[in-house]
Amino acid sequence: MNDYLSGPNPVDGGLRHARRGRRGKGFVAGIVVGALLLVGGGATAAWFGYRASLDDNLERIDAFEGVDESTRPSAAPAGPDTPVNILVLGSDSRISAGDPNAWEAGAQRTDAIMLVHLSADRQTAAAISIPRDSWVPIPGVGEAKINAAFSYGGPPLMIQTVEQLTGVRIDHFAVTDFESFTTLTDSLDGVEITVPDGAGGSVRQAMNGEEALAFARERHALANGDFGRVQRQQAWMRAIVAKANNNRSDPLKMAGFLQAVTSSVAVDESFTFDRMQELFQSAGDISTNDITFMTAPYTGTGRSADGQSIVVLDRAAFDSLMAAVAKDDLPGFLADAPENMDLLPAVVQ
Numbered sequence: 001m002n003d004y005l006s007g008p009n010p011v012d013g014g015l016r017h018a019r020r021g022r023r024g025k026g027f028v029a030g031i032v033v034g035a036l037l038l039v040g041g042g043a044t045a046a047w048f049g050y051r052a053s054l055d056d057n058l059e060r061i062d063a064f065e066g067v068d069e070s071t072r073p074s075a076a077p078a079g080p081d082t083p084v085n086i087l088v089l090g091s092d093s094r095i096s097a098g099d100p101n102a103w104e105a106g107a108q109r110t111d112a113i114m115l116v117h118l119s120a121d122r123q124t125a126a127a128i129s130i131p132r133d134s135w136v137p138i139p140g141v142g143e144a145k146i147n148a149a150f151s152y153g154g155p156p157l158m159i160q161t162v163e164q165l166t167g168v169r170i171d172h173f174a175v176t177d178f179e180s181f182t183t184l185t186d187s188l189d190g191v192e193i194t195v196p197d198g199a200g201g202s203v204r205q206a207m208n209g210e211e212a213l214a215f216a217r218e219r220h221a222l223a224n225g226d227f228g229r230v231q232r233q234q235a236w237m238r239a240i241v242a243k244a245n246n247n248r249s250d251p252l253k254m255a256g257f258l259q260a261v262t263s264s265v266a267v268d269e270s271f272t273f274d275r276m277q278e279l280f281q282s283a284g285d286i287s288t289n290d291i292t293f294m295t296a297p298y299t300g301t302g303r304s305a306d307g308q309s310i311v312v313l314d315r316a317a318f319d320s321l322m323a324a325v326a327k328d329d330l331p332g333f334l335a336d337a338p339e340n341m342d343l344l345p346a347v348v349q
Contacts, residue, residue: 053259054258054259054262054273055262055272055273057259057262057263058262058265058266058267058273059265059266059267060266060267060268060269061155061173061175061266061267061268061269062268062269063155063156063159063173063267063268063269064155064156064159064173064268064270065156066156067156067159067160068160071139071160071163071164072160072163072169073163073167073168073169073326074169075169076120076169076328081120081121082120083117083118083119083120083328084117084118084171084172084279085115085116085117085118085168085169085170085171085172085325086115086116086118086170086171086172086173086174086271087113087114087115087116087158087159087162087170087172087173087174088112088113088114088115088116088173088174088175088176089110089112089113089114089150089155089158089173089174089175089176090110090111090112090113090114090175090176090233110132110147110150110158110175111132111147112129112132112230112233113129113130113131113132113146113147113158113162114127114128114129114130115127115128115130115162115166115168115170115325116128117168117325117328117330118279118283119328119330119331120328122282122283122285122286123285123286123290124286124290124291124292124330124331125283125286125290125291125292126291126292126293126294126325126330127234127237127291127292127293127294128294128295128296128321128325129230129233129234129294129295129296130146130162130295130296131146131226131227131230131295131296131298131311131313132145132146132147132226132311133145133146133147133226133301133309133310133311134146134296134298134310134311134312134313135302135304135310135311135312135313136161136165136313137161137164137165138152138157138161139157139160139161139164140152140153140157141153141157143304145308145310146161146162146165149161149162155173155175155268159173165322166322166325166326167319167322167323167326168322168325168326169326172267172268172270172271172275173267173268173271174265174266174267174268174271175265175266176264176265176266181209181212181213181216182208182209182210182212182213183209183260183264184209184240184257184260184261184264185207185208185209185212185213185236185240186208186209187253187256187257187259187260188240188243188244188247188253188257189253190206190207190208190209190212190243191206191207191212191236191239191240191242191243192204192205192206192207192239192242192243193205193207193212193215193235193236193239193348194235194346194347194348195347195348195349196347196349202346202347212236212239215232215236216229216232216233216235216236217229218232222349223349224349227295227342228349230295231295231344231345231348231349232348234293234294234295234344235293235344235348237293238288238291238293238344241288241291242288244257245287245288292330292331292334292343293343293344294341294342294343294344295342296313296318296321296342297313297314297317297318297321297340297341297342298311298312298313298314298318298342299312299313299314300312314340317337317340317341320333320337321333321341
């Protein structure tokens with residue numbers, strides 16, 4: 001029997017946290033922590049005047065405990081010109097982030113997995129979704145759906161799985177779920193997402209929090225199912241970044257948004273508020289158009305040997321993409337091979 005399935009509770013340490021009893025975590029709140037790095041601007045000092053309150057909101061987990069350094073990709077040289085990679089998990093479970101102490105081996109899987117990459121020159125960023133049913137090697141377990149890594153071994157095993165799959169070193173970790181979705185959206189007085197108008201064109205549809213949540217959770221009515229839901233979640237994130245950019249000169253509104261974000265995410269212990277502020281300020285020149293939203297390359301769906309429905313990654317394209325991320329050369333890679341990449345379109349079904 002493998003290491004992670006044989007122990008009584010393999011991730012007690014990885015899920016230890018400093019604050020308990022938080023409310024549910026909003027999906028992509030963790031990504032919005034990354035997105036905040038992309039919003040920058042003249043109001044930064046005013047927003048971070050609420051530092052003490054915001055810092056107190058953040059819940060910490062020891063996400064890297066037990067991760068064997070010898071198995072990890074090499075770290076980039078320390079300094080201001082260093083790329084940053086944030087692994088974000090989104091779950092429909094109220095356990096995964098809302099109360100890590102309630103975690104039970106085998107009981108939770110993640111509904112969304114995103115790698116947020118911030119370039120060393122702070123001119124571009126990317127949010128790359130890895131389909132939750134991707135069939136991959138999980139250290140100490142064997143081949144399984146990638147979202148099972150969290151179930152088997154919590155944040156440390158998920159980090160190990162993603163690092164060994166991608167060759168990209170994870171610098172920070174965040175876990176969220178859907179519950180605060182409405183609060184995040186409503187803190188900005190809603191968002192606008194471009195959708196088909198039913199007549200061959202498109203329309204910018206205004207959505208409040210409940211409407212945005214329903215939009216992002218739908219998959220059964222979509223022709224491409226879970227892949228379509230992934231794009232809807234990315235479209236919401238893009239809309240949130242755009243709306244935050246538009247409101248960045250309004251300190252009171254942004255203070256409310258930051259309160260919602262920091263109350264809606266659990267992050268690794270090294271992702272301090274000072275670290276967030278440092279990254280936030282360094283990325284002030286990035287606009288929404290500088291962010292790439294995409295899904296990791298896949299060839300389609302299939303069946304595992306034991307009959308599970310799985311997503312089959314296009315390993316040639318996937319490996320090339322992740323090599324570009326690891327080398328911090330994603331824009332150059334995409335310029336040469338856009339036809340192979342599943343980029344988020346302007347209009348989302």
